[in-house]
Amino acid sequence: MIPASDPKFDPEPWSACLPPRPKSRQTGFIGVWSSAKDFNRRALIRLTYLRNKPHDLDVYFVLGRPETDQEQTLVALEMAAYHDILLLNMTENLTEGKTFEFFRTVGVTFKPGDYAFVTKMDSDVWCELPQFTTQLQRLLYQKKSMGTYFGRAIGGYFMAGMGYTLSWDLVRWIATDAYPDSHRDGFEDQLVADWLHHSGLLVHFVSEEAGIYDTPDYAGHGDGGWAQNYTDPTLIVHQLKSDEWFLRTAKYFLGGVG
Numbered sequence: 001m002i003p004a005s006d007p008k009f010d011p012e013p014w015s016a017c018l019p020p021r022p023k024s025r026q027t028g029f030i031g032v033w034s035s036a037k038d039f040n041r042r043a044l045i046r047l048t049y050l051r052n053k054p055h056d057l058d059v060y061f062v063l064g065r066p067e068t069d070q071e072q073t074l075v076a077l078e079m080a081a082y083h084d085i086l087l088l089n090m091t092e093n094l095t096e097g098k099t100f101e102f103f104r105t106v107g108v109t110f111k112p113g114d115y116a117f118v119t120k121m122d123s124d125v126w127c128e129l130p131q132f133t134t135q136l137q138r139l140l141y142q143k144k145s146m147g148t149y150f151g152r153a154i155g156g157y158f159m160a161g162m163g164y165t166l167s168w169d170l171v172r173w174i175a176t177d178a179y180p181d182s183h184r185d186g187f188e189d190q191l192v193a194d195w196l197h198h199s200g201l202l203v204h205f206v207s208e209e210a211g212i213y214d215t216p217d218y219a220g221h222g223d224g225g226w227a228q229n230y231t232d233p234t235l236i237v238h239q240l241k242s243d244e245w246f247l248r249t250a251k252y253f254l255g256g257v258g
Helices: 012-016 039-047 069-082 098-109 129-141 168-176 178-182 188-199 216-220 243-254
Strands: 026-033 057-065 085-091 115-121 148-151 163-167 204-207 212-214 236-238
Touching (some): 026 098, 039 243, 057 098, 057 129, 069 085, 085 098, 098 115, 098 168, 098 178, 115 129, 115 168, 129 148, 163 188, 168 188, 178 188
Parallel strands (some): 026 057, 212 236
Antiparallel strands (some): 115 163
């Protein structure tokens, strides 16, 4: 393996690191935002809420290219061990096209019928995967399999970036239409909403307030955001910036831990 610091290093081989197509139709594909250096949080997620992943849901960590020799080696080892990383062929970033590249990659890698929904999720959240999958299945039952944008709304226009879901037709449109490609830079939650409202395909704007909220630990910080006590049903708990807060949430939902 050529070190990333070597002038001869070619990042192109990393572009082939894409998930295989599922063997049967899945309810959802979740891409958890991460970076090569964020190994500890990926390890925590694998040890905790990923243990309860339903069989009809696929979860992958979404990374840009590793930047150092150590990151390159570590990510290669993770990929061989866990098979749960989608490595985008681009420099790691927050506002310079990572969101577009994620939806584009998923939209061209998979075929119609592989996934009903695609979710972008932050790594500072806890996701109750069984209940989240049930919510996606409920959308299908309600005949909201097309034109659907699901999450927790801000201002009635866009979904908060910690975790939002698009139906497959919207993902495919993002992957193939010229508009998102030419408007790929910016704050991703508002950017995605701009794409969808421009598309003319958005039919179901579905906001969930009760089950998507901030950790109660966040109540004393700033304006407290959407902090509240853990509730049932919970879909997503956000603002788990520290390992302490993440593990406290894990203990509550997994029970008997510690």
